[in-house]
Amino acid sequence: MSMYHLADKGVEYAQKAISADKAGDYETAIKYYKIAIDFFSKYLVLYPDAPLADFYKELVVKYKQRVSYLEKILADRAREPAVGDNGSGAPQSNTSQVDPGLFEILTPDQRPRKTFNDLVDLEGVKRALKRSVIYPVRDPSLYPLGWPKGILLFGPPGCGKTEITLALANEVNAILINVSPANIVSKWLGDTEKNVKALFKIAREYALKGTPVIIFIDEVDALFQQYSVEVGGEKRGRNQFLIEMDGLASKEHAKIPLFVIGATNKPWNLDIGFIRRFERRIYVPPPTREVRKQLFEYYTKKLAERFILESIDYDKLAELTEGYSSSDIVSIVKEVQNNIVEEINEKGLKPSDRKIRTEDFIEVIKTHKPSIDSKLLEVYKEWNKQYGTYSEEQ
Numbered sequence: 001m002s003m004y005h006l007a008d009k010g011v012e013y014a015q016k017a018i019s020a021d022k023a024g025d026y027e028t029a030i031k032y033y034k035i036a037i038d039f040f041s042k043y044l045v046l047y048p049d050a051p052l053a054d055f056y057k058e059l060v061v062k063y064k065q066r067v068s069y070l071e072k073i074l075a076d077r078a079r080e081p082a083v084g085d086n087g088s089g090a091p092q093s094n095t096s097q098v099d100p101g102l103f104e105i106l107t108p109d110q111r112p113r114k115t116f117n118d119l120v121d122l123e124g125v126k127r128a129l130k131r132s133v134i135y136p137v138r139d140p141s142l143y144p145l146g147w148p149k150g151i152l153l154f155g156p157p158g159c160g161k162t163e164i165t166l167a168l169a170n171e172v173n174a175i176l177i178n179v180s181p182a183n184i185v186s187k188w189l190g191d192t193e194k195n196v197k198a199l200f201k202i203a204r205e206y207a208l209k210g211t212p213v214i215i216f217i218d219e220v221d222a223l224f225q226q227y228s229v230e231v232g233g234e235k236r237g238r239n240q241f242l243i244e245m246d247g248l249a250s251k252e253h254a255k256i257p258l259f260v261i262g263a264t265n266k267p268w269n270l271d272i273g274f275i276r277r278f279e280r281r282i283y284v285p286p287p288t289r290e291v292r293k294q295l296f297e298y299y300t301k302k303l304a305e306r307f308i309l310e311s312i313d314y315d316k317l318a319e320l321t322e323g324y325s326s327s328d329i330v331s332i333v334k335e336v337q338n339n340i341v342e343e344i345n346e347k348g349l350k351p352s353d354r355k356i357r358t359e360d361f362i363e364v365i366k367t368h369k370p371s372i373d374s375k376l377l378e379v380y381k382e383w384n385k386q387y388g389t390y391s392e393e394q
């Protein structure tokens with residue numbers, strides 16, 4: 001892929017956005033403007049000094065303004081009573097109470113018991129999380145200066161951000177509050193500010209009693225992206241979030257075991273205000289060749305519970321899977337399992353009749369594309385260099 005690819009894609013989507021915009025299809029226009037902004041932003045992370053960088057920066061600003069404007073129009077339309085409505089202008093039903101679907105509170109016994117040991121490698125990330133969460137929870141008195149409460153996990157899709165957060169919650173026996181961006185976004189225009197307040201209030205109540213709490217906002221970029229949308233409700237929601245984060249940093253709450261962990265695979269879409277509040281920014285990298293080997297071994301070992309493995313050439317599998325995420329590797333091993341089970345059924349075999357061979361994996365690898373683009377990796381690395389807390393360790 002050439003250096004211009006990202007910019008070209010940006011232009012392509014910008015054109016689509018503009019036609020939709022002209023045609024009055026604002027929802028589609030917003031979608032494409034956002035994709036264009038995403039491409040240009042990645043381009044700018046990678047090539048801040050490119051000849052056309054300033055031009056793209058201007059476009060990004062312009063498109064963001066347009067997105068804000070169009071979102072406002074749509075929001076206003078949504079508020080207008082529909083034709084045939086009784087026109088009473090009755091408030092939406094969920095304005096007076098917190099939407100129960102907004103977040104999910106999971107105690108340790110309500111979730112899988114996975115811990116760090118169930119995750120292959122990710123040693124740098126585990127170390128960073130020990131320093132950020134596990135040690136402070138273990139003995140807060142060792143931190144007269146307090147510790148950061150906001151942690152951002154960023155990196156390519158399918159490489160363990162969500163899994164490691166769940167494992168971390170188990171490591172410290174925390175209450176995990178899962179915040180679903182999809183829900184918040186759909187309620188965005190209602191009472192986000194109140195919802196955010198309620199979220200932090202519940203979290204603080206637990207934490208003040210000494211129970212560790214992790215507020216986990218997966219795909220945090222969906223909530224807090226750069227485009228500062230000026231729709232009142234959303235803006236107040238964001239501001240409230242910033243206020244709450246600052247509150248956690250205050251002296252009063254310096255020692256409570258409450259953490260806000262955000263995960264994203266599009267860190268460049270985050271607003272700088274949010275980036276700053278997530279003081280620890282940890283890169284969750286894709287698996288190296290050695291780690292891919294370990295991932296194959298780890299998941300294939302589970303197959304050995306039921307099948308006979310011939311000596312598998314794990315080095316070969318690792319070599320063939322450059323650019324594959326951890327999640328890709330899990331899918332490949334699962335597909336091998338499915339193929340074998342199909343064969344056993346179709347041919348009327350016993351599991352012990354059909355040994356699993358390296359070839360079985362290679363076949364599947366051929367039909368599975370890697371999900372990590374090498375160009376995209378450079379964007380993560382560059383972002384990590386600029387904003388990552390532990391960039392030197394990865």
Ligand SMILES: Nc1ncnc2c1ncn2[C@@H]1O[C@H](COP(=O)(O)OP(=O)(O)OP(=O)(O)O)[C@@H](O)[C@H]1O
Binds near residue numbers: 326
């Ligand atoms: N280090 C690891 N060891 C074992 N399995 C892993 C590891 N990392 C990821 N996986 C597996 O890969 C899959 C994807 O992981 P996960 O959902 O945590 O990725 P993610 O980084 O959150 O991706 P996304 O950005 O798409 O949300 C899961 O099935 C998980 O169990």
Ligand SMILES: [Mg+2]
Binds near residue numbers: 161162163218263
């Ligand atoms: Mg995830």
